[in-house]
Amino acid sequence: MLSSTSPFVVLPSSHVRAHDTFPQAGELEKQLRAEVRGEVRFDAGSRALYATDASNYRQVPIGLVVPLDEQDVETTVRICRQFDAPILSRGAGTSLAGQGCNAAVILDFSKYMNKMDAxxxxxxxxxxxxGIVLDRVREAAERFELTFAPDPATHSRCTVGGMIGNNSCGVHGLxxxxxxxxxxxxxxxxxDGTRMRVGKTSVVELERLIAGGGRIGEIYGELKQxxxxxxxxxxxxxxxxxxxxxxxxLDELLPENGFNVARALVGSExxxxxxxxxxxxxVESPQFRTLVGVGFKDIYIAAxxxxxILQHHPIGLEGMxxxxxxxxxxxxxxxxxLALLPExxxxxxxxxxxxxxVEANERARGLADALTVWPSAPAARIYTQAxxxxxxxxxxxxxxxxxFVPGQGTGWEGWEDAAVDPAQLGSYLRGIAxxxxxxxxxxxxxxxxxxxxVHMRHNFDLETETGILAFREFIERAAEIALAHGxxxxxxxxDGQARGALLPKMFGPELMEAFRSFKRVWDPGNKLNPGKLIDAHQPHEDLRLGADYKPWQPETHFAFAEDAGSLASAALRCVGVGACRKQDAGAMCPSFMATGEELHSTRGRAHLLWELMQGEVLPNQWKNEQVKESLDLCLACKACKSECPVSVDMATYKAEFLAHHYKGKRRPLEHYAFGRIDLWARxxxxxxxxxxxxxxxxxxxxGMRSLLHIHEKRTFPRFAKSFLRERQKAQASGSGEVFLWAxxxxxxxxxxxxxxxxxxxxxxxxxxxLPKQHLCCGRPLYDFGMLxxxxxxxxxxxxxxxxxLAAGSPIIVLEPSCASVFRxxxxxxxPKDPRATKLRDQTFLLSEFLVHHAPNYVPPQVxxxxxxxxxxxxxxxxxMQDEMSLLRATGAEVELLDSGCCGxxxxxxxxxxxxxxxxxxxERVLLPAVRREAERAIIVSDGFSCCEQITQNTTARPKHLAEVLAGGS
Incomplete structure (x- = not known):
């Protein structure tokens, strides 16, 4: 595997704090704060947040600027120039080759500079x-049956600036x-402060610009040369x-391509x-589309x-x-x-x-029909619009x-997205395999x-010297395979850092010098994202992990069984994909949806916790106040556990952190008031x-609201007589026993x-x-880390x-947050108590139980x-499948809101x-929908908190599923 004559040596990971190695950081921050109207953040927490992107790399920045507008950007660049400080422009931070992190002043355009014209x-x-998110552009364009053609999988959160930097593409490149x-x-x-607009340049215009002299004339003259x-x-x-x-x-500067300077800069990172x-x-956006799935024996035959298949002219052709x-x-x-895919x-x-x-269907049918006459005809399926x-x-x-795959660990980028001629694809994939x-x-x-x-994520060992050298040799040889296939x-x-050092293999020394010259035309001092793409740091340098990676491994309350018992490993699940930064759908991440702040995204919190375990940028371990601040706005909604592609479980991480943060420390009064609400309610x-x-x-x-820091617009929920006391003398009836959790x-x-x-x-x-005594799962305790x-x-x-538990009786839980505790x-x-597993497996929501264990139950018509x-x-x-199934069985028209967290x-x-x-x-979705529908519809919400949010803001009285089923119409 790894040759004994490997020319590579292990380089230390970049576990240096750029802020500390940039002597004038304090003065730079001071001047930026004095003149920038947006936000200037040089604190340890902000630098930790932006130390990595979605790649293998980590470089702690000097500081962060969130500019309000173009004037702020000009001011930032001018001040950085005075201090000779490097600058990195950053979009959504989902770059996969390391170009989104650097020991520089980072400009984050995503919060404010995210507007578009008509x-x-x-x-x-x-x-x-x-800073505009791609999906906002596509939504605006679709009103005219147009679209911006490049559409990477990150379309819900990637920014157009980042797409231009990386020369992104996506499914519809065809x-x-x-x-x-x-x-x-x-x-x-x-x-250097020069502002210019660039694009396609005619011969006449090019000569005029050169003749005009000055910095712009100099740039065009050098580009022509x-x-x-x-x-x-x-x-x-x-x-x-x-x-x-x-x-x-550089091909965009050729005469046949119109000396297009804008396009020459796309992909310059x-x-x-x-x-x-x-x-x-x-471009035109086909308003009618039909998808065909084709199954082959293996991916090589598919390739x-x-x-x-291209002969049938699809607008997209993806493989997996x-x-x-x-x-x-x-x-x-x-x-x-997954069941929708063919064999x-x-x-x-x-x-x-x-x-x-009809036209889209006919084209899809044309492919499906053609497949039937192929030797060893593959399985195919034409999909419905749903x-x-x-x-x-x-x-x-x-x-x-x-x-991240449980039991297998992290799949790392490194040899991530090479491309060959489609005619060479099968041979290339076999070579890589x-x-x-x-x-x-x-x-x-x-x-x-x-x-x-083709995208890949390998199980590289990036924590040992042998593993890192193997990784480096692998990508070197993988490059040779890709280049051998043209x-x-x-x-x-x-390219970033992952592939920048490999570019001489692809282009040769003359073109590499041309690339360096192109960079010098624009940035002669090498102050813009230095060490990336051209004269890049080595692919095995500046690793997020590295042979010197030794995170803090404190004892924890939770077992973290899927992460080898380590909170550091749990936080490392987050590789920066950024799905938590979407703002238009789903439940993850509610606090980011409200604030637009990386600090309050699932990714941001995971990165801060990882940095806390790393112990270099963030001090004070469990007592760190910036980590606490980040977690403070986490609603513990658990949406990340299901919606995050790597199942980051921030609700659990938050509870773990707060348990240690308050150890030996006096807690606020409201922790006891809310955390032990079961006692006060009883x-x-x-x-x-x-x-x-x-x-x-x-x-x-x-006075109580003031004492407990409750907002004046909130009213206390109304207590009622206990249902258990009401039912004390009731006789159970029926055949099969179930236990109703109170x-x-x-x-x-x-x-x-x-x-x-x-x-x-x-x-x-x-x-x-029913229970014979007061019992509580303790759900509110987790919000405060009272573990x-x-x-x-x-x-x-x-x-x-x-x-x-011994009898195997089904335990029916009505409050979803309580059921989630048991699950x-x-x-x-x-983890070592076998009764815990039994309770988990015997716990059902009402809808789950009725759908799967009450075959003769017929809900009333509504x-x-x-x-x-x-x-x-x-x-x-x-x-929500069982709940929706049961409600639809009532004959009612049922709509499930994409309302995310109620707040x-x-x-x-x-x-x-x-x-x-x-x-x-x-107000994002829930309350407007309730106000619009309350008079003519039944509002169903099983969660107590959700009901409170609705009743405290509207005149609606939401119902639990049980009430709908008990009362019918």
């Missing part, structure tokens, strides 16, 4: 700022090419393939200029058949292998969707577009699905097969009317839900038993439920529309400092 449907153009093919002009700021000197070499040495992304686009704006070229599907199944991701271990997805659905998005979701989930076998590596294969670009080292994600249930009156009294109630919220606040569930279970023919108390609660529950936290806190808001824990831990999240929405975030989340 679409010009005649010219088919739109002007945008660099339809519209790469980013470089869709740029009309760029507005630039150079490190560069073109004339290297034109023939560019023509002969640049591979003629659809996905050549490596190197600078921020090494030449700061992009202030871009005018994008839009062999790409040229034949069986290993990808195995990874998704092992993580229980999109399991139902095989290698798959091609061909999409066809048309002016009408099925196609589900199949595309499998493909879009590939990067995250392969980044043989090399992987030699080195003992494994990797799924997926990507843009129609353009010969390919490009990068076909989509850029006491209040003896005289609920009196307690409610006291809470509503202006003076006493106001959670704190429904027992002491919403007993009507308990009554309804009791009645429903009895009507389904079950004998219903020792939480363990006591759980042990008490296990003791009390001993008869039910999740219980076995993580008590003559109304039902609007459903799913509790975050319900979605994340159990899924209340237990005590979160009551707190003064979090009220604004809470309301922002509620």
């Amino acid at each position: 679409v010009d449907p005649t010219l088919r153009t739109i002007r945008v700022q660099p 339809m519209g090419g790469k980013t470089v093919d869709n740029i009309e002009s760029l507005d630039l700021l150079l490190y 560069l073109r004339d000197a290297y034109a023939e070499l560019v023509r002969t040495r640049f591979p003629k393939i659809p996905r050549r992304v490596s190197g600078f686009n 921020g090494t030449c200029a700061v992009i202030l704006g871009a005018t994008l070229q839009l 062999d058949h790409v040229p034949q 292998d069986g290993l990808l599907l195995d990874a998704m199944r092992s993580k229980q991701k999109s399991v139902d969707d 095989g271990r290698g798959f091609l997805l061909a999409e066809f577009g048309g002016a009408t659905q 099925e196609a998005p589900r199949v595309w979701h499998i493909r879009e989930s590939a990067l995250g699905a392969t980044a 043989a090399l992987m076998k030699e080195f003992g590596y494994r990797s799924p294969m997926y990507g843009h097969f129609g353009q010969g670009c 390919g490009s080292l990068s076909g989509e994600h850029g 006491l209040a249930s003896f005289a609920p009317g009196v307690v409610n009156a006291i809470n509503a009294a202006p003076v006493i109630g106001g 959670d704190t919220f429904n027992n002491y606040f919403h007993p009507s839900t308990m009554r309804a569930a009791y009645a429903v279970l009895q009507s389904a023919g079950f004998c219903v038993s 020792d108390t939480a363990k006591q609660y759980l042990l008490k529950v296990l003791d009390a439920l001993a008869p039910q 999740d936290e219980l076995v993580n806190l008590l 003559d109304a529309k039902i609007i459903v808001h799913g509790h975050c824990h319900h979605r994340a831990t159990m899924g 209340m999240a237990g005590p979160f929405g009551f707190e003064k400092g979090k009220f604004e975030v809470s309301q922002t989340l509620a």
